[in-house]
Amino acid sequence: MRDPGFFRSRTELVCDDVPLSAIADDVGTPVYVYSAAAIRTRYHALDEAFGGYPHRVHYALKANSTLALVRLLRELGSAVDANSIGEVDVASRAGFEPREMVFTGVGKSPQELARAVPMGLRAINVESAGELERIEAIAAAVDRVARVAIRINPDINARSHRHISTGLKINKFGVPSGVARALVESVRQRPRLQLVAIHVHVGSQITRVEPLREAAAFLAELAAELDSRGVTLEYLDLGGGLGISYDGSYVLSPCEYVGALVDAVRSTRLPIVIEPGRSIVGPAGALLCSVIDLKPRDHESDFAILDAGMTELMRPALYEAFHRIEPARPRAEAPRHYELVGPVCESTDVVGKDRILPALQVGDRLAILDAGAYGAAMASNYNRRPLPAEVLVDEGRWRIIRRRQTIDELLALEE
Numbered sequence: 001m002r003d004p005g006f007f008r009s010r011t012e013l014v015c016d017d018v019p020l021s022a023i024a025d026d027v028g029t030p031v032y033v034y035s036a037a038a039i040r041t042r043y044h045a046l047d048e049a050f051g052g053y054p055h056r057v058h059y060a061l062k063a064n065s066t067l068a069l070v071r072l073l074r075e076l077g078s079a080v081d082a083n084s085i086g087e088v089d090v091a092s093r094a095g096f097e098p099r100e101m102v103f104t105g106v107g108k109s110p111q112e113l114a115r116a117v118p119m120g121l122r123a124i125n126v127e128s129a130g131e132l133e134r135i136e137a138i139a140a141a142v143d144r145v146a147r148v149a150i151r152i153n154p155d156i157n158a159r160s161h162r163h164i165s166t167g168l169k170i171n172k173f174g175v176p177s178g179v180a181r182a183l184v185e186s187v188r189q190r191p192r193l194q195l196v197a198i199h200v201h202v203g204s205q206i207t208r209v210e211p212l213r214e215a216a217a218f219l220a221e222l223a224a225e226l227d228s229r230g231v232t233l234e235y236l237d238l239g240g241g242l243g244i245s246y247d248g249s250y251v252l253s254p255c256e257y258v259g260a261l262v263d264a265v266r267s268t269r270l271p272i273v274i275e276p277g278r279s280i281v282g283p284a285g286a287l288l289c290s291v292i293d294l295k296p297r298d299h300e301s302d303f304a305i306l307d308a309g310m311t312e313l314m315r316p317a318l319y320e321a322f323h324r325i326e327p328a329r330p331r332a333e334a335p336r337h338y339e340l341v342g343p344v345c346e347s348t349d350v351v352g353k354d355r356i357l358p359a360l361q362v363g364d365r366l367a368i369l370d371a372g373a374y375g376a377a378m379a380s381n382y383n384r385r386p387l388p389a390e391v392l393v394d395e396g397r398w399r400i401i402r403r404r405q406t407i408d409e410l411l412a413l414e415e
């Protein structure tokens, strides 16, 4: 059976049997389209890869926290990883209990900690000695014990793009292992704090097993050392980072990934937490847009100007990311070379360089594939562009899960 999501049925590009051009006709463009079936399949693939090994999947909300998708993940049995108090609020709104949330993030404001500590989250993943002290002070003030995990920077090269590697000592994330040992000791002295886990997250879009295996082994070794000193953890948080194939090339499978993690930590017998974002929702979403202008050039590819660009999907401008781009309904015409660009006044607003597509006309619809993660979640109002609509396809039907923002809504904050 074919994987659910986006594929061609005869010539039409469809999302689980719903033609993308039908959605574009109805809702207009730009619009994000998601496949509920693809999200289910991808979540289950990760969850089931653990076999009987104790674990919990904490979906990383920052990849995409549109409420309907967060609710869908909750129905599947996921827990969450929140990177701001706003994401904690989204998770609460979607029905998650505080004990199903871990709160990570390199900088948590006093206001965020004041909200988070009394909630009784599964863990606040601590990034520094100062943060630990601030959490303790709040816990004392509200007469609670705060559950904390310590995020460690293992100095491992994730070998993904330099802008999405987080586990090298040059990166701002976590504390070095020496500092982590000292923090563990200091937590032991403080009755207001309970150490529940140690945490690593070495980067995103990791396509080979080695850095992930190395990080897990590093954490397992430290856990064993702590255990021998009488520090018992509840679980190991191995972060997210599993990559997806944006260009069709080989990437690590959920089974290989989870297998490596379990092998690396099995001797500790500690349950595993993972925080996958991209690998669950990335391929389950596409950004549907229209060609709004064409500019032929002599001796070079033509420009095709789209009604979506860096404001809707920042990844190409931000990290030189590649996304496959396909016509929703290809014309039976000779292919041409195109430079596919957004409408925003920035030279980096290029969605696809040097692409070969059947000749385009103004009004044609294109789908930018694998845009479910770090797409809608990173969209901005630059150039006063309203945030795009979002649609969820489920069991042959589709519905709007976020309507297009209006200029009135945008300006409402200023009046």
Ligand SMILES: *Cc1c(COP(=O)(O)O)cnc(C)c1O
Binding pocket: 060, 062, 063, 081, 104, 105, 201, 203, 204, 205, 239, 240, 241, 242, 275, 276, 277, 278, 279, 373
């Ligand atoms: C971004 C992030 C994740 C999710 O990363 P993916 O590459 O989307 O799986 C998980 N944990 C932490 C701490 C993060 O910052």
